[in-house]
Structures are given as C-alpha cells and as structure tokens.
Amino acid sequence: MDVRSLLLRPASQLLAPLRCSSSSAPRAVTAAVSPPLISSRGHKTTARTKRALKISPHDSFLPSRTTDFPAADSIIYNPPASEASPQHTPFIFLPRNDPRRLAITRLRTSANVDPTAYNSQTNGELPPEMRYKRRQPKxxxxxxxxxxxxxxxxxxxxxxxxxxxxxxxxxxTVFVQMAAPAPPEHLQWLKGKLERKMERWGPKKTAAREDRKRRAEMLYRGEL
Structure with missing residues (x-):
C-alpha cells in the first residue's frame, strides 16, 4: 500500500457523509451537519505493539548450549532483591579459586562476630499470643x-x-461419630431427604454442583 492511498483514504471516508447529504438536503442544512469522528485502531498499530512487547528473556535465565545436555544442565541462582549478606551465598555458586570462600569461612567460624550484624531486621518484640478457646482432652x-x-x-x-x-x-463430636454411629435406617432417611431436596434444584444449581464434583475428582487425581 503506497503513501497516496494512506493519505486519501481517511479523507474520502470523512467526505462520504457530506456527499450523500448534499444530494438530498439543502445546502444550509448540510453545512450544519458534521461527520462523526470516531478513532479506530488499525491492524498495523496492533501488530507493531505485539512486536514491541515480544521481549526475549535475559541470558541468565536461559540454559547453556555450549556443551551437551548432561553437562549443560545447571542450577540458576537468581535470588530476589534484598540486602546482601556474605553468609547467605552458598559455596556451590562460587568458583573454587574465589577469594570469597576463605572470607566466608573465616566469617562463619569467627566467635567475635555478632550473628545479628548482617540481618536486615532486628529482633523486636513478638506479637501477643492469640487467645482462643482450647479444649482440653478428657x-x-x-x-x-x-x-x-x-x-x-x-x-x-x-x-x-x-x-x-x-x-x-x-x-x-468425632468421638461420638466413631463410638456411636447412626443406625442404617436413619442414614437412609437422610439420603432420601437429600434426594428430595436435590429434585427441587434448578438447572443452574445442578450444573454448578456437577462441576464442583468434577473439579474435586480432578483434584484427587492431581490434574489441578
């Protein structure tokens, strides 16, 4: 599509209502009528936006492709942004000739170092204990x-x-259910009562209960 078609197409779309109204209405009436200006987003802008949002991941998140598969498999250590502490750096992520290994070993084994010196938060007072009714077993x-x-x-x-x-x-109540279960006649009566209640359900509630049962089965199978 050339530049001429891009410039002339919007103008022709705006002048089309004026041409139609000039043939059937007086000139004074058509002068007062203004075409509606409705902005629309074309496919060119959408495609350009999609390409701009398609950002490739950082190199640190990609596996190494320089060697074969067993050797290329590695652990990515990318901790969240927080206050740095040399005591929290595992040795597995440091080279063997890294001088930080000796410094960390000396820091961990030193008896004169305060263990709370590298903590970002000080140990303040704990919140009060929750008070709720506890049943003592009898x-x-x-x-x-x-x-x-x-x-x-x-x-x-x-x-x-x-x-x-x-x-x-x-x-x-758990002990009552184990020691004195309900008789079979009572259980059958409860089952019939539930069935009569389910018969009065509408289609929406019936479908919702079936979906809930299906989701529970999928959860037990490990599909959710």
Missing part, C-alpha cells in the same frame, strides 16, 4: 458410658444428635 468415659451413648443414638437419632451427645458426655 478421658472420663467408661464402657458403660459408651453403651449408654449407643443406646440413645439407636433409640432416637433425631433427638440425640451428635452435638447433643457430645455435650451430654463431655466429649468431641
């Missing part, structure tokens, strides 16, 4: 208590729920 249940718990659970599982039995015998 071993007060006997065989008779467990049998009584099972009897109450089997007779009326709705009245004697897991939380109510845990409060009565002063134990955890």
């Amino acid at each position: 071993y007060n249940l006997t065989k008779e208590h467990i049998e009584e718990m099972r009897r109450l659970r089997n007779e009326d599982p709705l009245t004697w729920s897991v939380q109510k039995l845990a409060r009565k015998f002063e134990c955890s």
Whole structure:
C-alpha cells in the first residue's frame, strides 16, 4: 500500500457523509451537519505493539548450549532483591579459586562476630499470643458410658444428635461419630431427604454442583 492511498483514504471516508447529504438536503442544512469522528485502531498499530512487547528473556535465565545436555544442565541462582549478606551465598555458586570462600569461612567460624550484624531486621518484640478457646482432652468415659451413648443414638437419632451427645458426655463430636454411629435406617432417611431436596434444584444449581464434583475428582487425581 503506497503513501497516496494512506493519505486519501481517511479523507474520502470523512467526505462520504457530506456527499450523500448534499444530494438530498439543502445546502444550509448540510453545512450544519458534521461527520462523526470516531478513532479506530488499525491492524498495523496492533501488530507493531505485539512486536514491541515480544521481549526475549535475559541470558541468565536461559540454559547453556555450549556443551551437551548432561553437562549443560545447571542450577540458576537468581535470588530476589534484598540486602546482601556474605553468609547467605552458598559455596556451590562460587568458583573454587574465589577469594570469597576463605572470607566466608573465616566469617562463619569467627566467635567475635555478632550473628545479628548482617540481618536486615532486628529482633523486636513478638506479637501477643492469640487467645482462643482450647479444649482440653478428657478421658472420663467408661464402657458403660459408651453403651449408654449407643443406646440413645439407636433409640432416637433425631433427638440425640451428635452435638447433643457430645455435650451430654463431655466429649468431641468425632468421638461420638466413631463410638456411636447412626443406625442404617436413619442414614437412609437422610439420603432420601437429600434426594428430595436435590429434585427441587434448578438447572443452574445442578450444573454448578456437577462441576464442583468434577473439579474435586480432578483434584484427587492431581490434574489441578
């Protein structure tokens, strides 16, 4: 595309509404009508922007191609920007004839060096300890208590729920579920109640629950 077409095409697009209106309307009306100026981004600018943003990575992040694969495989040591400390430089990243090896060894073995001299932050006061309710374990249940718990659970599982039995015998809900599980009839009733509830779900909620189940299966398989 030459320069002439680039200069004449925008002008022809701006004058096209005036030509159409001059043939059907008076001259006084067309003078008041102004064509809309809408800026649009062409493909030439987009392609140029993509090429400008396509920056190649730094040489330090690329593996060495000078030798074969086993010898070219190496570790890239690129720590984040922070206060430099000679005690934090591993020997594996220093050449054998590097004078810093001797200096670091002398610095680490010296007894007169303060270990906090090279720390960027001083050890201040720690924040206060979080105060939340801690339940102390109790071993007060006997065989008779467990049998009584099972009897109450089997007779009326709705009245004697897991939380109510845990409060009565002063134990955890996990222990109640292990020691006195619900009878099969109660579990079947709960399953039917859940199925009746799921029948009233709409298509969106049903699809959302299916997607959640699918994501959980993918997570267990290690695909997420």
